[in-house]
Amino acid sequence: MLLLALGGAFPSFTLAAEGEPEPWQVWHQTPATSVMERIDAFHLFLFWIMVGICTLVVALMAYVLFRYNAKRNPRPSRTTHNTVVEVVWTIVPVLILVAIAIPSFKLLYYSEVVPDAEMTLKVVGRQWYWEYQYPDHGNFTFASLLVPEEELQPGQPRLLTVDNPVVLPVDTVIRFQFTAGDVQHAWSLPASGVKRDAYPGRLNESWARFDREGVFYGQCSELCGTGHGYMPITVQVVSKARFAEWVEQARAEFASAFPPEQPSLQLTTSQVPEIERADQ
Structure with missing residues (x-):
């Protein structure tokens, strides 16, 4: 059909298949548009935020397991509230969400608003x-x-x-x-x-x-x-x-x-x- 006809009419139509998934691929395909470049950069930004959060949580858990196990802490504290900790674990997530929201809204606007099309x-x-x-x-x-x-x-x-x-x-x-x-x-x-x-x-x-x-x-x-x-x-x-x-x-x-001749709605x-x- 047309693809085969193009191969004869335009031999240089044999182009590199850059937008093709590869075995064991774990990241995005190479961006071919400015929209995808921004998506890729935003994803990388989120990736490092996730790495930082996971690292912090694992470090805190390791510290707690080491410092407050029964052997090192036979008489555990009965503290039920800590104002500083509660303020920190409320404000820090809010700041993280704000840091994510600003580039997210910019990307959303850029990708959704269609410029003057050719x-x-x-x-x-x-x-x-x-x-x-x-x-x-x-x-x-x-x-x-x-x-x-x-x-x-x-x-x-x-x-x-x-x-x-x-x-x-x-x-x-x-x-x-x-x-x-x-x-x-x-x-x-x-x-x-x-x-x-x-x-x-x-x-x-x-x-x-x-x-x-x-x-x-x-x-x-x-x-x-x-x-x-x-x-x-x-x-x-x-x-x-x-x-x-x-x-x-x-x-x-x-x-x-x-x-009037359209393909059947069912696969052959x-x-x-x-x-x-x-x-x-």
């Missing part, structure tokens, strides 16, 4: 695939479905590769709009910092500005039925010139695809792993 991508969640619309580029629409494991090409990750990836330009402010045609879904692309629920009859918004080219993967993050695990997201970020070329080709290819048997079919 283009819009509308995302529609369906059972069980994603539908994408480009209203600023001819309003063409296409469906993006999971590529069955037996059809994967070398280097394409299992359960993350789609037949028609989203193609977006680099260094461009993109407004994302999310909705659904049936049940609740959630579009999540970790490297971009974008994660939004898609509800039927409601329109959610987010934004991103990718700072480098590459291929980035995500998945539906809201339990939406038996095909929930088989509706991945693949985003190819390319130069503005290549994006313009892709738009021209996509307009021609998808002009007659919607409407070839798209569901053998273990899934065996359970049905």
Whole structure:
């Protein structure tokens, strides 16, 4: 389909898959947008606060166990109140919460307020695939479905590769709009910092500005039925010139695809792993 056509028309579309999870990965993927960079920095800030609190609690417990055990303290104190300690353990947590709240509110405002966008991508969640619309580029629409494991090409990750990836330009402010045609879904692309629920009859918004080219993967993050695990997201970020070329080709290819011929709302048997079919 379009992905294969792009491979012939634009050989340099073979981009580095930077937004792909790795085995034993315990931290975030490398940020590809300013929003994700701020999320990553805020998470690191919280991490060191948690390390400090855990270290303090463990040190206090060790001191108490050593200093006030029955052997070293045969006649325990019967003190029931200590004003200084009670004031400290009330004020210190409040100060910690204030220190967390200030950068948290800044990050929330930065990620929620959509700046002047240069283009819009509308995302529609369906059972069980994603539908994408480009209203600023001819309003063409296409469906993006999971590529069955037996059809994967070398280097394409299992359960993350789609037949028609989203193609977006680099260094461009993109407004994302999310909705659904049936049940609740959630579009999540970790490297971009974008994660939004898609509800039927409601329109959610987010934004991103990718700072480098590459291929980035995500998945539906809201339990939406038996095909929930088989509706991945693949985003190819390319130069503005290549994006313009892709738009021209996509307009021609998808002009007659919607409407009326839309993909079935059910996964075909070839798209569901053998273990899934065996359970049905």
